[in-house]
Amino acid sequence: MINNYSTNMNLSYQEEFDTNHKLETILVIDDSPTNLEILHDVLGGAGYEVLVEMDGVSGIEQVENNPPDLILLDVMMPKMDGFETCRKLQENPSTKDIPIIFITAITEAEEKVKGLNLGAVDYITKPFEQQEVLARINLHLKLRKLNLELDKQKQELEIRVKQRTFELSHALEELKKTQLQLVQTEKISSLGQLVAGVAHEVNNPIGFISTNLYYANQYIEDLIKLVNLFQQNCSNPGIEVEEQIEEMDWDHIKNDLPKLMSSMKLGTDTIKGIMQSLRNFSRSDGEKKKFVDIHEGIEATLMILQHRLKAYPKRPAIQVVKDYSILPQVQCFPGQLNQVFMNLLANAIDILEESIYCEDSAHNNIMIKNPEIRIATTIDRHQVTVKIADNGKGMSESVQNEIFQPFFTTKPEGRGTGLGLSISHQIITENHGGNLQCISSPGKGTEFLIQIPL
Ligand SMILES: Nc1ncnc2c1ncn2[C@@H]1O[C@H](COP(=O)(O)OP(=O)(O)OP(=O)(O)O)[C@@H](O)[C@H]1O
Ligand SMILES: [Mg+2]
Structure with a gap:
């Protein structure tokens, strides 16, 4: 187990070492064998891996199969000249970011401008000044590395921004939901408080009425009993009393009053029940x-x-x-x-x-x-x-x-x-x-x- 682990560690360290110290590849496309030989020696001697092609068509093929880190491109070539080659490489999204340096004769100023306009990053002039060639190549390779690094960071940043935006909008959505739920719960609880308050306020007077109804009922029963006794024992109460009995319809009152009292009792009992239910419902x-x-x-x-x-x-x-x-x-x-x-x-x-x-x-x-x-x-x-x-x-x-x-x-x-x-x-x-x-x-x-x- 430990051995395996250490082997893996070594391997990944080795891999990391290899990628960091991978030889940078430079492709030279030039139809002059002499130029190719000189550049091959100079660049090889400076520690680069050098690939060579003698015309534009095979140059493009080589770039597609085996993309180099930088291209040195001659202008005057048979089959496809340097400008056309450059245009083709620039058109292809997979090759357009490889830096191209034109090789041109010192007199051809117009060509230099044309090459730069086509997307080349620089030019070197024949006959070569070794130190200058190396310095320019070095500079552009560094620039390319920085560009690649920048691209990578940009992509990572974009991903992070997208992720954050997603997280934020999700959090906002959650917040809105929670807020609405809170409002809803708050509404219900304040409604509950209102209901409980009303129930409490109604409870006192209704209790008062219902208790007094009990005594009122007893008093009324006693009074009816008393009037009945009077009627039984006093057969001749006088014209005034008899008229009053007739006018108020005493027989009806005698029958109706107990019914009226019990329906009032029923009413107060119902109100008490409702109030109890309201209190039960709005329990906090x-x-x-x-x-x-x-x-x-x-x-x-x-x-x-x-x-x-x-x-x-x-x-x-x-x-x-x-x-x-x-x-x-x-x-x-x-x-x-x-x-x-x-x-x-x-x-x-x-x-x-x-x-x-x-x-x-x-x-x-x-x-x-x-x-x-x-x-x-x-x-x-x-x-x-x-x-x-x-x-x-x-x-x-x-x-x-x-x-x-x-x-x-x-x-x-x-x-x-x-x-x-x-x-x-x-x-x-x-x-x-x-x-x-x-x-x-x-x-x-x-x-x-x-x-x-x-
Ligand atoms: N008994 C039911 N029969 C059929 N559909 C129902 C029933 N109960 C709920 N639903 C469906 O579920 C949905 C969501 O119910 P929910 O109680 O969460 O919200 P709502 O009643 O639409 O609004 P509110 O927030 O006012 O209660 C309803 O809109 C309805 O389509
Ligand atoms: Mg509902």
């Missing part, structure tokens, strides 16, 4: 979970949604069918769970309203005559399960794959934020360690399963 959760009756939360939510379940001219009432098991108190964040019940039930009502006229899986138009929401609770050794099902139009697989994504909604703009299910999913899975599942298919309704571990 502290840091710690509490043991609560889950059915209470479901009932409170149904009570708040009562007005949406009633019949409307356009649709029949939505029936709520309950199948509750006997459940122990469950440790949870009750306010958050109520929020989940609210989201699931409101979605079910929305879809039932939308589905009164809809298509079944075979694209037949059908009408749902008895819109229904079924709520069932069950318990086993590990968990409590709440099922909330509707007989609405259900959803396609592609919709089902998206429903827990924040901001996914099929509702018209302004009607749905698309946050209900994503927040519910987060509450059940992250805050309660449970599961929220959806089972649905087009025309077959939808069932949501909430599982909370015990």
Whole structure:
């Protein structure tokens, strides 16, 4: 193992050494054997690897097969002259970056300009001055190395900029989502506080009325008894009393007053129930979970949604069918769970309203005559399960794959934020360690399963 590792180390070190000290290759294209010989000796002696070609056509071939680090190119050549060769090399993206130095006679100034315009980096004049040739070649090889390095850095920079931009836009997107979720949660919690405040304020006077009703009822019963006794024992109370009895319709009052009192009692009891439900619903959760009756939360939510379940001219009432098991108190964040019940039930009502006229899986138009929401609770050794099902139009697989994504909604703009299910999913899975599942298919309704571990 260690040996292998050290061999690899040596190898990669060797490779690195080779690349750093690879001989730089210079291709000389010139039709004069004398020139070729001189340049071969000078460059070879300076430590370069030298390739030679005697015309433009084979020169280009050589460049393509075995790209050199620099090209020395004669101008006057048979078959294809230096300018044409240079133009061809410049046209080809894979060879255009190899620096070309023209070899030209000292008198031909026009040619030098032409060569430079064609993309050559420099020129050297015949007869050669050895030191000058080497100095120019050295300079251009260095420039080329720097250029290559620069290109590499530019590419790396571009990749990094792209990566950063992607990361930043992703982070921004996340931030926007979190912000909206926070706003939503904040709205719900301040609504909860308002509701709790109102419930608290109404609670005192209603308690006062309901307690006094109890005594008022007793006093009234006593008074009726007393009047009855008077009537029995005083058969002739006088004309004034008899007229009054007649005028106020005492017989009717005697019968109606107890009924009136009991309906007032019923009214106050109902208000007390509603207030209790509101308080249950808007329970603010502290840091710690509490043991609560889950059915209470479901009932409170149904009570708040009562007005949406009633019949409307356009649709029949939505029936709520309950199948509750006997459940122990469950440790949870009750306010958050109520929020989940609210989201699931409101979605079910929305879809039932939308589905009164809809298509079944075979694209037949059908009408749902008895819109229904079924709520069932069950318990086993590990968990409590709440099922909330509707007989609405259900959803396609592609919709089902998206429903827990924040901001996914099929509702018209302004009607749905698309946050209900994503927040519910987060509450059940992250805050309660449970599961929220959806089972649905087009025309077959939808069932949501909430599982909370015990
Ligand atoms: N019971 C259901 N039956 C059919 N589709 C449903 C049901 N519940 C949810 N959906 C689909 O899931 C989508 C997302 O629901 P979600 O509650 O997250 O957002 P929303 O209801 O559109 O908006 P809001 O933020 O107001 O709740 C809905 O737009 C709807 O297409
Ligand atoms: Mg919703």
